[in-house]
Amino acid sequence: MKQIFDVVGFGALNVDKLYKVNKIAGPEEEGFVISCEEACGGSAANTIVGLARLGCKVSFIGKVANDREGKMLLDDFRREGVNIKGIIKAENGRSGVVMGFVDPKGERALYVDPGVNDTISFEEINLEYAFKTKFLHLTSFVGEKSFETQKKLVESLPEHVKVSLDPGELYARKGCKGLEPLISKCFVLMPNVKELTLLTGGKDYVAGAEKLLEMGVKIVAVKLGSRGCYVTDGEESHHVEAFRVEVVDTTGAGDAFCAGFLYGLLNNKSLKKCGEIGNFVASRCIMKMGARAGLPRLEELKLLL
Numbered sequence: 371m372k373q374i375f376d377v378v379g380f381g382a383l384n385v386d387k388l389y390k391v392n393k394i395a396g397p398e399e400e401g402f403v404i405s406c407e408e409a410c411g412g413s414a415a416n417t418i419v420g421l422a423r424l425g426c427k428v429s430f431i432g433k434v435a436n437d438r439e440g441k442m443l444l445d446d447f448r449r450e451g452v453n454i455k456g457i458i459k460a461e462n463g464r465s466g467v468v469m470g471f472v473d474p475k476g477e478r479a480l481y482v483d484p485g486v487n488d489t490i491s492f493e494e495i496n497l498e499y500a501f502k503t504k505f506l507h508l509t510s511f512v513g514e515k516s517f518e519t520q521k522k523l524v525e526s527l528p529e530h531v532k533v534s535l536d537p538g539e540l541y542a543r544k545g546c547k548g549l550e551p552l553i554s555k556c557f558v559l560m561p562n563v564k565e566l567t568l569l570t571g572g573k574d575y576v577a578g579a580e581k582l583l584e585m586g587v588k589i590v591a592v593k594l595g596s597r598g599c600y601v602t603d604g605e606e607s608h609h610v611e612a613f614r615v616e617v618v619d620t621t622g623a624g625d626a627f628c629a630g631f632l633y634g635l636l637n638n639k640s641l642k643k644c645g646e647i648g649n650f651v652a653s654r655c656i657m658k659m660g661a662r663a664g665l666p667r668l669e670e671l672k673l674l675l
């Protein structure tokens with residue numbers, strides 16, 4: 371079968387709405403909104419945009435509603451060069467939204483409205499998009515229905531499609547047992563250190579990564595924040611130092627890392643180099659506000675290759 375895409379993402383699509391407020395209101399309290407900013411997000415979606423900027427052929431499996439947010443999400447993908455034909459459009463319901471409320475001290479409260487993200491059934495997925503790719507990159511959904519669909523899809527994938535997974539905290543909380551159907555089919559798993567602890571139960575990430583390899587994962591890349599990453603495939607293991615940059619906003623750093631790491635794998639780079647490229651793409655992301663603004667283009671990455 372012809373592989374049309376390098377990576378197809380499959381995860382929640384959200385519009386992030388960040389409200390600056392005078393205070394975060396408690397029960398029976400009232401506050402007011404000072405300003406509001408909107409940006410397109412979703413973990414897998416950010417990673418896919420990162421890969422598009424690096425010149426990869428990418429598409430997405432997800433769901434939006436027939437509303438303003440759904441249109442924003444599709445328009446943004448189109449602008450970035452992401453193929454959007456695999457995205458399901460619901461007649462009814464709301465597109466996914468994440469509302470963040472930040473007070474003058476910088477404390478925040480978050481509310482996730484998953485909307486139609488949580489209603490994806492296996493039958494409505496266009497398998498053309500899931501099957502004609504080198505990598506299928508999975509990230510979390512809040513509800514069970516779309517998680518069940520991911521499990522079913524992973525079960526039915528042809529041999530040549532490699533699964534990559536960034537569990538995020540939501541899926542890490544399911545533990546190794548709950549996530550086993552995805553983990554056992556996973557080629558590359560990219561948790562941060564907290565998620566790895568939630569998954570495997572131990573604080574030692576070298577031992578945790580080992581445990582995942584024993585479950586059948588081929589490559590584990592552990593994101594270590596300002597300490598960079600730890601990468602292993604069972605034969606070789608490396609700690610790769612982070613780039614020293616001025617941190618503006620770490621939102622989306624993990625998603626950017628995944629884009630860089632997958633770019634390395636797609637281009638047959640060594641394991642260590644993949645870790646370096648992951649760190650590099652993440653470092654550019656955190657130098658700008660938001661999850662996507664700093665994602666580099668291929669020319670910038672070439673300095674490193």
Ligand SMILES: Nc1ncnc2c1ncn2[C@@H]1O[C@H](COP(=O)(O)OP(=O)(O)OP(=O)(O)O)[C@@H](O)[C@H]1O
Pocket residue numbers: 561562563592593594595596597598599612613614615617620621622623624625627648649650652653656
């Ligand atoms: N202060 C920093 N300086 C340099 N690089 C950083 C810094 N913080 C994060 N990074 C880079 O970003 C990558 C991912 O960050 P982190 O480990 O925080 O992932 P994460 O918790 O999954 O992020 P996210 O909150 O986006 O999900 C790290 O592996 C590293 O390469």
Ligand SMILES: [Mg+2]
Pocket residue numbers: 536538562624625
């Ligand atoms: Mg993360």
